[in-house]
Amino acid sequence: MFGVDRVFGIVKQLSGFRLTESRGKLLLQWQKDGGILTREVERKTSDLIAGLLVNCSDKVLIQKLLLLCAAYDQIEKELLKAGVIASCEMGCNPVYDLDPGTGCLYVPTPFIAGLRSMLGIRDLVGANKEVEIADLGSGLGLPVFLSTLLGFCATGFELSPVLMKATRHIKTVFPDLPELGKANFIEADFFQADLSSFKAIYTFLWDNALREQAIEDLISRMPSGTVVCGYGMTNKSPNGSLLNLIRSESVSGRKISLCRRI
Numbered sequence: 001m002f003g004v005d006r007v008f009g010i011v012k013q014l015s016g017f018r019l020t021e022s023r024g025k026l027l028l029q030w031q032k033d034g035g036i037l038t039r040e041v042e043r044k045t046s047d048l049i050a051g052l053l054v055n056c057s058d059k060v061l062i063q064k065l066l067l068l069c070a071a072y073d074q075i076e077k078e079l080l081k082a083g084v085i086a087s088c089e090m091g092c093n094p095v096y097d098l099d100p101g102t103g104c105l106y107v108p109t110p111f112i113a114g115l116r117s118m119l120g121i122r123d124l125v126g127a128n129k130e131v132e133i134a135d136l137g138s139g140l141g142l143p144v145f146l147s148t149l150l151g152f153c154a155t156g157f158e159l160s161p162v163l164m165k166a167t168r169h170i171k172t173v174f175p176d177l178p179e180l181g182k183a184n185f186i187e188a189d190f191f192q193a194d195l196s197s198f199k200a201i202y203t204f205l206w207d208n209a210l211r212e213q214a215i216e217d218l219i220s221r222m223p224s225g226t227v228v229c230g231y232g233m234t235n236k237s238p239n240g241s242l243l244n245l246i247r248s249e250s251v252s253g254r255k256i257s258l259c260r261r262i
Ligand SMILES: C[S@@+](CC[C@H](N)C(=O)[O-])C[C@H]1O[C@@H](n2cnc3c(N)ncnc32)[C@H](O)[C@@H]1O
Pocket: 104, 105, 106, 107, 108, 109, 135, 136, 137, 138, 139, 140, 141, 142, 143, 157, 158, 159, 160, 163, 188, 189, 190, 191, 203, 204, 205, 206, 210
């Protein structure tokens, strides 16, 4: 079991992330233990992000996405090094076992899958910035932060106080990403939460039974037209026919299913 202070302490040590360019190299810099650390960012990451936003002339957005991606990569490396993230026998994904025995596992959405999901949601809801997006089980917050970078209002619901404290801190450690400040995190069981203001729901739940239960719950209470984007979602729900699958694609070994409640 990992205490709040352990995860929070690690995330807290890494603050003030910035991306700079020097002699054609992209460098991620951050503060740690009173000093500044620097790491070169792989061009591959940069190319992937630029490739996804190929028609996007907003170079500032690309830079911001790149900064978030590189910094999350670093945060995950630190958590791994400190033994907070354990490898899981189910695959090569890093997994947080936050509360052994309860099935409360946090597995992050890979960056590119998260970005693809949010771009898919944007295709369906349009660029209307008033639209609110929820992430059910928001973990370390990446999908929520991605939504705010794309201009949406976004809220993450998360059971774990460890992750809640970490995400609330992450909101404040990117001086170059003021959009992250618009992210909202609520420590709650999403089954009990009021979701009525949300036009789009994102979710990535590791446990199959929990995922099916969440989809059933969404089908039963969200109005027609609600966009539901599930990463790793297979539609086995009894009421599955009430979700219209609009697009499905495989990214980083799992399917992104973009659906609309009929
Ligand atoms: C697989 S992780 C995904 C995290 C994040 N959405 C992402 O994609 O990076 C699922 C998260 O859901 C949380 N969770 C599971 N059941 C929940 C519930 N009923 N209410 C709120 N959070 C829950 C877990 O604690 C875990 O952090």
